[in-house]
Amino acid sequence: MSEGREGVPGRFGTGERTERSEGREGVPGRHSMSERSVAVRARDVSRRYGSVWALRECSFELPAGRIVALVGANGAGKSTLLSIIAGTLAATHGSLLVHGRPVARGESGDAGSRVAILAQDKSLYRDFNVSDMLRFGRSTNRVWDQRRALSWLARFDIPLDRRCGRLSGGQRAQVALAVALGSRPVVLLLDEPLANLDPVARTEVTGELMAEAADGDMTVMLSTHIIAELSGVGDHLLLLDAGRPVLTGDVEELLDGHVRMTGPRADQPPGPGTVVQAQHTDRQSTFVLRRPPEPTAHAVVAPGWTVQPLTLDELILTHLKASAAAHRAREAAA
Numbered sequence: 311m312s313e314g315r316e317g318v319p320g321r322f323g324t325g326e327r328t329e330r331s332e333g334r335e336g337v338p339g340r341h342s343m344s345e346r347s348v349a350v351r352a353r354d355v356s357r358r359y360g361s362v363w364a365l366r367e368c369s370f371e372l373p374a375g376r377i378v379a380l381v382g383a384n385g386a387g388k389s390t391l392l393s394i395i396a397g398t399l400a401a402t403h404g405s406l407l408v409h410g411r412p413v414a415r416g417e418s419g420d421a422g423s424r425v426a427i428l429a430q431d432k433s434l435y436r437d438f439n440v441s442d443m444l445r446f447g448r449s450t451n452r453v454w455d456q457r458r459a460l461s462w463l464a465r466f467d468i469p470l471d472r473r474c475g476r477l478s479g480g481q482r483a484q485v486a487l488a489v490a491l492g493s494r495p496v497v498l499l500l501d502e503p504l505a506n507l508d509p510v511a512r513t514e515v516t517g518e519l520m521a522e523a524a525d526g527d528m529t530v531m532l533s534t535h536i537i538a539e540l541s542g543v544g545d546h547l548l549l550l551d552a553g554r555p556v557l558t559g560d561v562e563e564l565l566d567g568h569v570r571m572t573g574p575r576a577d578q579p580p581g582p583g584t585v586v587q588a589q590h591t592d593r594q595s596t597f598v599l600r601r602p603p604e605p606t607a608h609a610v611v612a613p614g615w616t617v618q619p620l621t622l623d624e625l626i627l628t629h630l631k632a633s634a635a636a637h638r639a640r641e642a643a644a
């Protein structure tokens with residue numbers, strides 16, 4: 311047999327549901343989720359490799375039944391975080407709950423907290439044909455939904471009798487996804503899985519995944535460092551920079567909660583909110599503001615100032631720049 315398995319499946323922990331939590335990390339969202347709707351809750355999760363901190367004090371909540379885009383530059387800690395959620399890697403500090411249950415390494419799981427991870431190097435058994443891969447999925451998972459796996463493959467015209475080694479990279483990604491979906495995970499983690507798909511297939515796959523998530527109350531978390539790939543992919547965002555979450559929340563709410571204000575040179579913006587970025591010329595100032603949640607605060611626009619919304623790309627890049635500046639300031643102060 312050639313390669314190792316792809317990220318077939320799951321992991322799971324046992325334990326009790328815990329208290330409702332309010333904690334938020336980085337930049338807060340507008341409301342905290344009820345216990346039932348939280349798929350993943352991380353508290354101060356950190357991971358060190360030797361002297362390198364890949365993740366530092368990550369605290370966040372991810373909603374159930376949604377598509378979460380995990381975004382960050384190369385080396386930001388995305389794969390490390392996904393591996394910790396999957397239970398294939400231990401955190402150095404902190405706690406992580408999947409549907410209220412602690413993630414523990416090496417356990418076979420219960421149905422309430424099954425996590426499937428599709429890693430970047432998703433190798434299938436090259437000598438297996440696609441049907442063999444499904445049989446393999448059935449034999450290695452306590453829960454197996456053959457119909458779901460088959461229907462995914464049919465939707466994307468993947469021939470069942472073709473050996474995996476003879477499939478294109480994109481088709482192999484589809485087989486790996488079918489096997490992962492067949493294990494009926496409550497959380498499906500996709501580590502840059504769409505890289506081999508062409509843009510049309512990528513849009514189709516993410517659309518289908520959204521439908522699967524909505525139907526089955528499954529949470530999908532997919533990582534990418536390509537911001538341009540993001541559009542329409544996720545409805546919830548977790549942005550990592552240098553191992554720390556710098557922005558997390560519902561994409562629409564985040565977009566709604568930020569504005570760019572441009573006007574005459576000023577030290578402070580004319581409206582309320584947290585300044586994420588300030589840029590000045592001799593005559594003009596531009597502020598990106600995170601607005602406070604109160605609706606009344608939205609109305610304030612001073613004479614001579616214009617207020618514009620941000621695109622998702624702009625929102626992400628602005629927060630990444632702000633995070634990098636804060637990082638430099640921390641280092642300078644140390």
Ligand SMILES: Nc1ncnc2c1ncn2[C@@H]1O[C@H](COP(=O)(O)OP(=O)(O)OP(=O)(O)O)[C@@H](O)[C@H]1O
Binds near residue numbers: 360
């Ligand atoms: N096994 C390891 N040993 C030592 N350092 C590691 C190891 N795995 C990851 N790192 C380091 O931890 C940090 C985070 O890596 P990680 O792979 O989680 O980032 P990533 O966001 O997934 O990156 P990419 O987008 O390039 O895949 C990086 O500085 C990386 O070099």
